[in-house]
Amino acid sequence: MNLSKELSTRQESARHAAAKDYTEYFSFSRKSSTVVILIAILVVIGYFIWWLNIPFIEDIFTAGTITLIMALGFQLFMGNSGVLNWSYVGYVGIGAFASAIFSMTPSFKAMQIPTMYPFLVNLHLPFPVALVAGAMVAMIVAALVAWPLMRLSDAVGAITQFALLIVINVLLSQWSQITNGPRTFTLGGTRLTSLWVALGVAVLVIIIVYYFKESSLGLKLRATRDDRYAARSSGINFVAVRYYAYVVSAFIGGLAGGLYSHYILSITAASFYMGELFMILSMLVIGGSMSVSGAFFGTLFVTLMRQFLRQAENFLTRSGFEASGSTEIVVAVLMIIFLVWQADGITGGEELTWEKIKRRLPNGKKSREKVSKNVKQEEKA
Amino acid sequence: MESKSTFTVKGLSKSFAGLKAVDDVSLQLETGEILGLIGPNGSGKTTLINLMTGMLEKDSGQILIDNHNIGEMPAYRVPFYGLVRTYQTIRIFKNLSCLENAMIGALGVGTKHREAAQLAVALLEELGLGDKIELSAQSLTFRDQRLLEIARALAAKPKFMLLDEPAAGLNEEETDELLSLLKPMPHSKQVGIIIVEHDMRLIMNLCDRLHVLNYGRTIAEGKPEDVRNNPEVVKAYLGSAAHEQ
Structure with a gap:
C-alpha cells in the first residue's frame, strides 16, 4: 500500500520534471518572442511615419505593408512546403477584384462596368466585410482546384502552378462580365486602405503565419519539405497537409489583394502577374524563405532598396542617362547572388528570437536600450 | 501490462520487370522480439522493408498487424497501426x-x-x-x-520497428553503443524489431531469430547459431563464386 503510493508519487514527480523540461524549449523568449519583435518593429516604424505625416513616405509604408502581407502569405505555403506556387499572385488578383466588386456602390459599378452581371452590380458590402469576402472567394477557388495539384513536387509542381497562374490571369483579363476585361478597373470613391488598416491586417497576418508554421500542421508540412518519404513513413499524408496550407495561403493572398485594390483604386489583371510574383519571390529569397522573419526582413530590405534604386534611376534619367528598368536588374542580380552564396537568405532560414538576441549581446544581462539597438541592427541587415 | 501484438507477412512477392526481387516471403514477429533479416547484397532485404511499410506496392501477399490488414493501406496510414521504420540512407x-x-x-x-x-x-x-x-x-x-x-x-x-542497416557507416565503438541501446528496447518499449544488417557481430549479439534471404527467397530461418551453420547460408555468403559455376 505504502510502496505503491510512494511509487505513484515518484512517477508523478518524474512526470512533473519531464513536463518542466519540455516547456523550457517552448518558452516565450524561444518561441513567441519572434511575433512580438516583428510586430513591434512594424508598429514603431508605422507610428513614426504616421507622426511624420509626409504623404509620400506614408504611401511607401502603406504599399510596403500590403506587400508584406502578400509576402507572408506566399511564405506560408512556399516556405513551409518547398513548392514554388506561381499561382499565388493569381489569388491575390482574385481577392483584389472580388473585394472591389463587393465594396463598390451599385450605381458606380453600373456606370464603370456596363458589361457586369446584374447580380454582381447589385451586391454591396461594407469595406471590412468586402475585404474578408474577397479573400474567401480566393480561398474557395484554391480549395476547388488545388487537391490534384498538391501531389506534384519540384519542377513538375512549379510548372503546373505556373500553368494555373496563366489560367487565372487570362480569366481575370478576359472575363469582362466580372473584371471589365483587359480595360482598367476603377474603384472610385476614397482610399479605404489607410496606413492603420494595412498595419492592423499585417499584425494579424504575422500572428497567423507564425503560429501556422509552429503548429502541428505547419511542422508536418515542413517535414514533407525536407523529406517526403520519411514524412510519409512517419504517418504524414503530404497531399493533405499541403492542401490546407495552400488554401490558407490563398486566403491571405486574397486579403492582400483586397487591401491593394482599395489602396491603388485602379487595377488590371496585369498587376497580378510575373512582375508582382518576381517582387515577392525576391523578398523571400533575400530574406530567407523558410522563416517568417525572413519574409519580414526580406520585404523590409527589398522595399527600401527598390525605393532607393527608383530614386537613383529617376535622377539618372533626368540627367540624360537612360537607366529605366535598372531597379529590376539590380534586384534580380541580388537574388541570384543570394541563391548562389547564401541560399537561406539573410536570416539563414531561422526566426529572430529574444533568446538569440540575448545570446548575441556581449554580456548576458544587458539593458533594454542595447537590446533594442540590436533589434534595429537586425532590421537594417 | 499491454498484451502482445503479432506482425505477420504471408507469401509476399514483388517483381521488377520480370525479375523477382521478393519471392513468396513469409515471416512472423511478436512484440518483445528482435528478428535479424540478413542476406547477401541484392537479396531483397530493403525491397522487403519497403513492401512491408507500404512504400512499394506489392504484387501479392498479405501484411497484418494483429487483425489489421496494413498491406492494403496507403503508406502514411501504416504508422497508425504501430509499424515504423528507419532508412539505410539516413532520412x-x-x-x-x-x-x-x-x-x-x-x-x-x-x-x-x-x-x-x-x-x-x-x-x-x-x-x-x-x-x-x-x-x-x-x-x-x-x-x-x-x-x-x-x-x-x-x-x-510503435509496436514494430524496422531498422534498415542502422550500423552502416558507424565505427566499431559506435556499433557497440548501438547494440547496447537496442538490446533492452524490445522489453523497455514493448516493441518488436526487424533489423537488416551486414555487421554479423551486431546481428549475432542482438537477434533472437534470423531470417535469411537470397535472390528474394527465404533460404533459412531460426536461431542465430543454427542459421550460422546452415549449409545453404554458408554457400550464399561464402560460396557465391562456387554457386555461379
Missing part, C-alpha cells in the same frame, strides 16, 4: 531541429502537440541527444543522425 528533416524531428514521429500518428514535445524530449535525452535538442538536424554527426532517426521512430510508440 531526417535536415532543416528542423532535433526536437522537431523527434516530434514528427509522434505528431504523425496523431499525438497532440504538447504530448509530442514531452515525449520527444524524453526520448532524445534517453538516446543521449539531450544537449543537442535545439540544434538543426543537419548539424549533427552521422552517428547522432542515426540515433535521431531511431528517436523519431520510437516517438510514434
Whole structure:
C-alpha cells in the first residue's frame, strides 16, 4: 500500500520534471518572442511615419505593408512546403477584384462596368466585410482546384502552378462580365486602405503565419519539405497537409489583394502577374524563405532598396542617362547572388528570437536600450 | 501490462520487370522480439522493408498487424497501426531541429502537440541527444543522425520497428553503443524489431531469430547459431563464386 503510493508519487514527480523540461524549449523568449519583435518593429516604424505625416513616405509604408502581407502569405505555403506556387499572385488578383466588386456602390459599378452581371452590380458590402469576402472567394477557388495539384513536387509542381497562374490571369483579363476585361478597373470613391488598416491586417497576418508554421500542421508540412518519404513513413499524408496550407495561403493572398485594390483604386489583371510574383519571390529569397522573419526582413530590405534604386534611376534619367528598368536588374542580380552564396537568405532560414538576441549581446544581462539597438541592427541587415 | 501484438507477412512477392526481387516471403514477429533479416547484397532485404511499410506496392501477399490488414493501406496510414521504420540512407528533416524531428514521429500518428514535445524530449535525452535538442538536424554527426532517426521512430510508440542497416557507416565503438541501446528496447518499449544488417557481430549479439534471404527467397530461418551453420547460408555468403559455376 505504502510502496505503491510512494511509487505513484515518484512517477508523478518524474512526470512533473519531464513536463518542466519540455516547456523550457517552448518558452516565450524561444518561441513567441519572434511575433512580438516583428510586430513591434512594424508598429514603431508605422507610428513614426504616421507622426511624420509626409504623404509620400506614408504611401511607401502603406504599399510596403500590403506587400508584406502578400509576402507572408506566399511564405506560408512556399516556405513551409518547398513548392514554388506561381499561382499565388493569381489569388491575390482574385481577392483584389472580388473585394472591389463587393465594396463598390451599385450605381458606380453600373456606370464603370456596363458589361457586369446584374447580380454582381447589385451586391454591396461594407469595406471590412468586402475585404474578408474577397479573400474567401480566393480561398474557395484554391480549395476547388488545388487537391490534384498538391501531389506534384519540384519542377513538375512549379510548372503546373505556373500553368494555373496563366489560367487565372487570362480569366481575370478576359472575363469582362466580372473584371471589365483587359480595360482598367476603377474603384472610385476614397482610399479605404489607410496606413492603420494595412498595419492592423499585417499584425494579424504575422500572428497567423507564425503560429501556422509552429503548429502541428505547419511542422508536418515542413517535414514533407525536407523529406517526403520519411514524412510519409512517419504517418504524414503530404497531399493533405499541403492542401490546407495552400488554401490558407490563398486566403491571405486574397486579403492582400483586397487591401491593394482599395489602396491603388485602379487595377488590371496585369498587376497580378510575373512582375508582382518576381517582387515577392525576391523578398523571400533575400530574406530567407523558410522563416517568417525572413519574409519580414526580406520585404523590409527589398522595399527600401527598390525605393532607393527608383530614386537613383529617376535622377539618372533626368540627367540624360537612360537607366529605366535598372531597379529590376539590380534586384534580380541580388537574388541570384543570394541563391548562389547564401541560399537561406539573410536570416539563414531561422526566426529572430529574444533568446538569440540575448545570446548575441556581449554580456548576458544587458539593458533594454542595447537590446533594442540590436533589434534595429537586425532590421537594417 | 499491454498484451502482445503479432506482425505477420504471408507469401509476399514483388517483381521488377520480370525479375523477382521478393519471392513468396513469409515471416512472423511478436512484440518483445528482435528478428535479424540478413542476406547477401541484392537479396531483397530493403525491397522487403519497403513492401512491408507500404512504400512499394506489392504484387501479392498479405501484411497484418494483429487483425489489421496494413498491406492494403496507403503508406502514411501504416504508422497508425504501430509499424515504423528507419532508412539505410539516413532520412531526417535536415532543416528542423532535433526536437522537431523527434516530434514528427509522434505528431504523425496523431499525438497532440504538447504530448509530442514531452515525449520527444524524453526520448532524445534517453538516446543521449539531450544537449543537442535545439540544434538543426543537419548539424549533427552521422552517428547522432542515426540515433535521431531511431528517436523519431520510437516517438510514434510503435509496436514494430524496422531498422534498415542502422550500423552502416558507424565505427566499431559506435556499433557497440548501438547494440547496447537496442538490446533492452524490445522489453523497455514493448516493441518488436526487424533489423537488416551486414555487421554479423551486431546481428549475432542482438537477434533472437534470423531470417535469411537470397535472390528474394527465404533460404533459412531460426536461431542465430543454427542459421550460422546452415549449409545453404554458408554457400550464399561464402560460396557465391562456387554457386555461379
